[in-house]
Amino acid sequence: MERAKECKEVQAVIFDWAGTTVDYGCFAPVQAFVEIFRIRGIDITIKEAREPMGLLKKDHIKELLKMKRISNLWSAKFGKEPDERDLNSLYKDFEALLFKVLKANAKPIPGVIELVSRLRQQGIKIGSTTGYTREMINIVKEEAEKWGYQPDSIVASTEVPAGRPAPWMCFKTAMNLQVYPLGKIVKVGDTISDIKEGISAGMWTVAVLKGGSEIGLSEAEISEMDPYDLQKRMKHAENRFLNAGADFVIDEIGDLLEIIDRINYRLTEKKDIFIG
Structure with a gap:
């Protein structure tokens, strides 16, 4: 009975990793995506490399190859459209490059530990x-x-039938944490695919801007950027997240506590819907 009030409130938060809780700016995978194309004589932009961010990494490369500009460059370079063999070759190189930089890009984003x-x-x-x-x-x-x-549960995209935007990783996490209904769980991420994952799972969704891939800036770049330009960039990212269906968008990860309070208020006001 002591937990009666608590059971009407948020019971779990599911975080993304790179760009949300570690690797400020989500640079480790971006560098690898750009490099695997560069060594084949094709220059893709940072913006292009970030566009499918959050997907299973092989799916990410597949989406890059579908982009018209990149597909055209590939066809011009190799005289054919990219096929499954090309995808596998790119992914093999991606893995090799990423494994070299993961350790150096695993530092938690400021505010996460607290x-x-x-x-x-x-x-x-x-x-x-x-x-x-x-x-x-x-x-x-x-x-x-x-x-x-050290989160209580980690679920990788290769451990479920399909990665984002499918809900399976969120479902498996809910089982690992033994938390239900899913309306008492908050999904937090820095990419559109994170938000779609949470929506697919029927969870509250929160997008984070600073430190994330959608903004795509390092701490130094953010501190040195003209405030007006930074706000413009953040507003553009916020609109993308809201258009994707995010329930909330926060400037930085520490702002989540206030959002949890707001969600708890809404949950306790809907006792007939969210039953503990």
Whole structure:
């Protein structure tokens, strides 16, 4: 009975990894995506490399190859459209490059350690999903633990039938955490595919701007950028997230605590819908 009030509120938060809780600006995968094309004589832009961010990494490369400009460059270079063999070759090179930089890009984003501590003080469980494979995320996990970040559950995209935007990683996380109904779980991420994943799972969705792939800036770049230009960039990203269906958009990860309070208020006001 002591948990009666708590059971009407948020019970778990599921975070993305790169760009949300670690790797400020989500640079590790971007560098690898750009490089695998560069070594084949094709220059893709950072913006293009980031567009499918959040997907299973092989799916990400597949989406890049579907982009008209990149597909045209590929056809002009090799005299044919990219096929499955090309995709597999690109992914093999991507893995090799990414494994070299993952450890150096696993530092938690400022505010994450404090946020997780506050959430746990409220009895909220911490889950995580990722577009990385299990082998990739294990490297990130081990390094992040040294900094004090250790979620209660980690589900990789290769451990479910399909990665984002499908809900399977979120469903498996809910089972691992033993939390239901799913309307008491908040999905937090820095990409459109994160938001679609949470929506598909029937969870509250929160998009984070600073530190994330949608903004795509380092801490130094953000601090040095003209405030007007930064706000313009953030507003553009916010609109993209809202148009994708995000329930909330926050400037930085520490702002999630206020959002949890707002969600809890809405949950407790709808006792007939969300039953503990």
